[in-house]
Amino acid sequence: MRLLIWQLSLPDGARESLSRTAERARIGACAFTRAKRQLKEEGFVHERRLQGPGGHWITQQPVSNVPLSAAEAAKILARMPVHPSSADASPQVAPSPRLPTVGIPTPPLTDGHPTKDPGENTSHRPAEPERQPDPAPKPEPAPETSEPSEAARALVAALPHLSPDLRRIPRGMHDELARLVARWLAACHTPTAVRTHVLRGLPDDGTPVHRPDGLLRYLLHDVPPAPAPPSxxxxxxxxxxxxxxxxxxxxxxxxxxxxxxxxxxxxxxxTRRGAPAASPHRLSGSQRAPLSDGPDTLRAMTxxxxxxxxxxxxxxxxxxxxxxxxxxxxxxxxxxxxxxxxxxxxxxxxxxxxxxxxxxxxxxxxxxxxxxxxxxxxxxxxxxxxxxxxxxxxxxxxxxxxxxxxxxxxxxxxxxxxxxxxxxxxxxxxxxxxxxxxxxxxxxxxxxxxxxxxxxxxxxxxxxxxxxxxxxxxxxxxxxxxxxxxxxxxxxxxxxxxxxxxxxxxxxxxxxxxxxxxxxxxxxxxxx
Missing domain, CATH: 3.40.470.10 (Uracil-DNA glycosylase-like domain)
Structure with missing residues (x-):
């Protein structure tokens, strides 16, 4: 309805396509396609494609404020002039004759063979660069230690106690996690810093962790620089x-x-028998002695x-x-x-x-x-x-x-x-x-x-x-x-x-x- 109202509000003689009207009315692509289809089904919009002067194809879209039948729309389309799609369009003209180049025709310069033997080798190869001595080989980096330290193994063994989410770490992953933890310890990170990083990487409360080993491997893979210890x-x-x-x-x-x-x-x-005295605060309600008014059994109410x-x-x-x-x-x-x-x-x-x-x-x-x-x-x-x-x-x-x-x-x-x-x-x-x-x-x-x-x-x-x-x-x-x-x-x-x-x-x-x-x-x- 909005597309039709915008089209009917155009001044007399205006020639604006439905797509341009939808763009000005801020109608989306899907909404425009649906509105155009409904207007064509109801008879408010009819469409015809024909070839105009110069071979240009033109789409004519008459829009009316009342529904028109196909016959009525055909009479209106027959009276509509055929305009080119652009003001610069012109009828197709025949190409002009090709002008010859200056001079007489000559054969290509690469045709034939040399007329005389130069008597010498005419190839000019580039001079070979001077051979530089091979640089000294760079020392190879030391391979990573295959066996992690005992501190790293102990830290991995304690991770299941850090959070209930980490209690099901497969035993087969302990060696790989210990090697990752060893990298953190080698970068001067404290064990507490490793545990804190793991805790902060766990998801929010209530979100289950189905593979704690994969999550730990992801959290410990990248080793950040160790921060300066706070005073x-x-x-x-x-x-x-x-x-x-x-x-x-x-x-x-x-x-x-x-x-x-x-x-x-x-x-x-x-007590007299050497056992710790039972605190009244640690007794349940059924075990506590009721308060009495006697001077020997009176105690303060906590x-x-x-x-x-x-x-x-x-x-x-x-x-x-x-x-x-x-x-x-x-x-x-x-x-x-x-x-x-x-x-x-x-x-x-x-x-x-x-x-x-x-x-x-x-x-x-x-x-x-x-x-x-x-x-x-x-x-x-x-x-x-x-x-x-x-x-x-x-x-x-x-x-x-x-x-x-x-x-x-x-x-x-x-x-x-x-x-x-x-x-x-x-x-x-x-x-x-x-x-x-x-x-x-x-x-x-x-x-x-x-x-x-x-x-x-x-x-x-x-x-x-x-x-x-x-x-x-x-x-x-x-x-x-x-x-x-x-x-x-x-x-x-x-x-x-x-x-x-x-x-x-x-x-x-x-x-x-x-x-x-x-x-x-x-x-x-x-x-x-």
Whole structure:
């Protein structure tokens, strides 16, 4: 319809083709072909091709505002003059006669044979260049070492423990991967740098890796130049490193996922029989003795007793959330951490919001630290710039599916929340008001000093569980600068998306949490 309207709006006597009209009306090629076919079927456009003066072929396209039959269109075409396709077209003329060249005809100069014998050789070969002495042969490059070093083999053997995606590396690929890793080590890359590069190359959470050996071969094929090592003093917080985290004097070993940390024997009080005293925080609800009014059995109520929850998503209750927010600055165990949060909000300025630490957690007395990527929407409170409707606290009791999975897994593993702490590699919210964003390399590097400040306030820390690839990459970058004497147990991100795409991920997370519980209980752990 638009093509017909444009054609009918042309002035009287205008001669413009349908293709030119479609170009001016910004009608695409497919739409023009379809419109032209419909106009011809309805009788608004008729078309005839004929040969005009000079042999030029001309296409005539009469356009009418009413449908015309073929007979009516033929009468109109008969009255239409035949115009050449161009103003410069002229009737074909006969070629002019060929003018002869000047002079008389002569035979070609190459015809016949020489009339006389020159008596000598007339060939003129180019003079041969002087023979230069052969240059000295260049030394051949030394062949690559067929046998990789033990450090490279140990690093490849530890890669399955780096991420659940890498647990199914065929044994036959270990030698080839060890040779690739040996090239990285020969280029002055530290083992931690190799592990960090591998973690950053893994796909996003939830995307399965069907061939981890091929992915590792692709990631390790090109060896970039080794960066200059950062100065530990530039990341040092004002209070100095914690007792269990010191600047690394040398790169960590190739296959060490974490450095084993043994609690001193004096850290736990002993009973009369010499066995460690059972902490009331490590007892389940059915094992705890009820409070009594007697002077010998009266004990203080801990934050875990006061905020104990019997089901996940407890903070959806406004009363429970109000009580938890009122205790943000009141509980001694989390008061130093939340004071640090206030200072961090001031340092970051507007545009980035940092949630509070959970008063029900272990706070500065935590022995296990669970690291995720970045705060979610349900962790942002009403005071955040994005005006979230969440709790404003990093807690397993939040009203979101990830927190629910953490609550359920912790209960099944028997891991006490009063001795744990949940935090994020990037402590501030990322994304927009409608969509959360995953942290990138620049955000992880920017947040590294803040993670060190948090760990500086956790003197009893023994186990760190980075959950998800982003958290694992951030923790690996932290280990590259500092050598924390803690157990590192990487595992999956506890989001519903991961559980839906990987049915075995939940059981693997549960196994990791049970391993953490055995470490905190003083049991022997294989590979620790």
């Amino acid at each position: 530990p003093a530039s990341l040092q917080p004002p209070n100095g490193p914690p007792p269990h985290a010191r600047p690394a004097a040398s790169p960590p070993s190739a296959n060490a996922r974490a450095t084993t940390y043994k609690r001193p024997s004096s850290a736990r009080p002993a 934050p875990h007793d006061r905020f104990r929850t019997a089901a996940p998503r407890a903070l959806r209750d406004p009363g429970a959330l109000r009580a938890r927010l009122e205790a943000v600055h009141g509980e001694p165990a989390v008061r130093p951490l939340n004071e640090w949060v206030e200072k961090l909000r001031t340092r970051l300025g507007d545009g980035e919001s940092v949630p509070w630490f959970d008063p029900a957690s272990g706070g500065v007395k935590a022995r296990s630290l669970f690291l995720l990527e970045a705060p979610g929407r349900k962790a942002m409170g009403a005071e955040a710039e994005l005006r979230r409707t969440g709790s404003g606290i990093i807690s397993v009791d939040n009203d979101d599916p990830t927190a629910r999975n953490c609550w359920m897994l912790r209960e099944e593993a028997g891991l006490p929340y009063a001795e744990s702490l949940h935090w994020n590699i990037v402590p501030w919210y990322l994304g927009t008001a409608d969509r959360i964003a995953a942290p990138g390399r620049s955000e992880i590097q920017r947040a590294a000093p803040f993670l060190h400040e948090i760990i500086s306030m956790l003197p009893a820390l023994e186990v760190v569980v980075p959950m998800g690839r982003k958290a694992q990459a951030g923790w690996a970058a932290y280990q590259e600068t500092y050598a924390p004497k803690v157990h590192t147990l990487p595992t999956w991100h506890p989001s519903p998306r991961v559980f839906a795409s990987r049915p075995a991920a939940r059981q693997e997370i549960l196994d990791v949490l049970r391993t953490a519980e055995r470490i905190l209980s003083g049991g022997a752990v294989s590979g620790a």
